[in-house]
Amino acid sequence: MDISEILVTLGGISLAALVLWYFFFSTRQTVSAVSAAGGLQEVDITVKGGYAPDVIEVERGKPVQLRFYRDEENSCSEELLIPDFRIRRDLPAFKTTLVELLPQQAGRFSFTCGMGMLRGTLVVK
Template sequence: MSILVNLVGIALIALIVWWFWLYRPGTATQANHGAVAITVEDGVYSPSRVRIKPNETAVLRFLRKDPSPCAAMVIFDGLDISEELPVGKPKEISLKVAEAGTYAFTCQMKMYRGELVVAENQEMNHER
């Protein structure tokens, strides 16, 4: 029985390490004219990676389906943007970022995580 408890503990530690330090969002969704719909549900933003061009206005439309208090806010690191997300109602966030780079967006506890990639088309094509 103690071996089983130890194995479960090790598995949980591995999951925590992966979630907080090793996980990388997958393929980015390109923001063209119009809004990018992002669903907030089951501990993730979907899509979790959005690409925009520098100096172009983009609209991110968040739809929070998760009533968890952790999902109540979205914070964009480095952009001084913090918005409350109501449950079941879309929340549009309009952004225009001048500096190319990758900007994280998270919940206030940093459990929900996403990336806003700001780059020209050629730079976007060379991403991993």
């Protein structure tokens, strides 16, 4: 094994470690919903290569309005799925889509793009 093969192998191992860290160990941006008039909990979410914020905390038993602004044309992000609430929405590019739900149970509920590559979590307390 010559030096170039060693460097390529070390580079590959480093990149694999970086990908594992990013998907499993990096910190996530957590936001608590803001209560508006009438007790409606509101959160603005930007969709651009992922969801920002990607962890959203809300209170159980109060209505929630998630406002998804899709700031890209990437085909992966054109659909939103929240399976535990039986929600499926198309997200048009450069527009805001409102998603309203009423969480009745505490827990962690995932939301994803149609391909399952972009992921977020709704934490109901």
